[in-house]
Amino acid sequence: MGKQENIFLFVPNLIGYARIILAVISIYFMPTNYKVACSCYVISALLDAFDGHAARAFNQSTKFGAILDQLTDRCGTMSLCIALSNFYPKYMFLFQLSCIIDIACHWIYLHSYRFQQNVLHEKLDRHEERVNELIEERKSGMIKRKENEKRLKDMSHELLEEDVITGPSELDRTFVFEDEGHTLGSLLTYVLESFPETDFCAYSIRHPSENKIYLRLKVKKGHTVEDIFKRGFQELNQILNHVKKTFNKAISAYEETKATE
Numbered sequence: 001m002g003k004q005e006n007i008f009l010f011v012p013n014l015i016g017y018a019r020i021i022l023a024v025i026s027i028y029f030m031p032t033n034y035k036v037a038c039s040c041y042v043i044s045a046l047l048d049a050f051d052g053h054a055a056r057a058f059n060q061s062t063k064f065g066a067i068l069d070q071l072t073d074r075c076g077t078m079s080l081c082i083a084l085s086n087f088y089p090k091y092m093f094l095f096q097l098s099c100i101i102d103i104a105c106h107w108i109y110l111h112s113y114r115f116q117q118n119v120l121h122e123k124l125d126r127h128e129e130r131v132n133e134l135i136e137e138r139k140s141g142m143i144k145r146k147e148n149e150k151r152l153k154d155m156s157h158e159l160l161e162e163d164v165i166t167g168p169s170e171l172d173r174t175f176v177f178e179d180e181g182h183t184l185g186s187l188l189t190y191v192l193e194s195f196p197e198t199d200f201c202a203y204s205i206r207h208p209s210e211n212k213i214y215l216r217l218k219v220k221k222g223h224t225v226e227d228i229f230k231r232g233f234q235e236l237n238q239i240l241n242h243v244k245k246t247f248n249k250a251i252s253a254y255e256e257t258k259a260t261e
Helices: 013-031 033-056 062-085 091-140 145-161 182-194 223-261
Strands: 164-166 172-178 198-204 211-217
Touching: 013 033, 013 062, 033 062, 062 091, 172 223, 182 198, 182 211, 182 223, 211 223
Parallel strands: none
Antiparallel strands: 164 172, 172 211, 198 211
């Protein structure tokens, strides 16, 4: 663990301190010198844009900085309305109403934001529980990756030896998958359809009670159904291996993060 930084000396917070000083000077000169008061007030307001950019540029966003920014804005607005009420008493109600609306709107925004954050944290907690479950499944061997890989690799060879329905021509075949459903059907169809040699590819489940899918593949002249079919399984196997590696990498990164906390 590195040395903890002093958030009070972050660049956006230093800009916030400058805004407060300018706001105090502006408030002090409001009754006597409108030029100095206006200049300081405008500069303080313009710096409000810079502290946000600085927080993102230096990755120094903090709750303290956000609160400091909000308090400076609200206090500056109320001070200006009080001074204007003194100069223009007959418009005092409008200035008071302006203060009320400003404070009420920001209060509502603050609490709605906190509510959204709570909902987000609840969702993150549920996702974290699911990730922990997947980690436990991986540790306990419930995810049989090697068996699934071998099954997928051998399936293409088995299907070419049996469960093949001949189509109207040598370029058209229908393959029958036992004990499979939409998961394999949609994935394999998607891969086969991406090949330029494929003329037509689709799958169907003829009845919900029938635990098998029928995949029809038609290729263009000059190619064989068997070659395109094998190539489709090889491509699908590569995609699934990539997904598995990406998933394992994410799980490992998550475990390292949890270990350092």
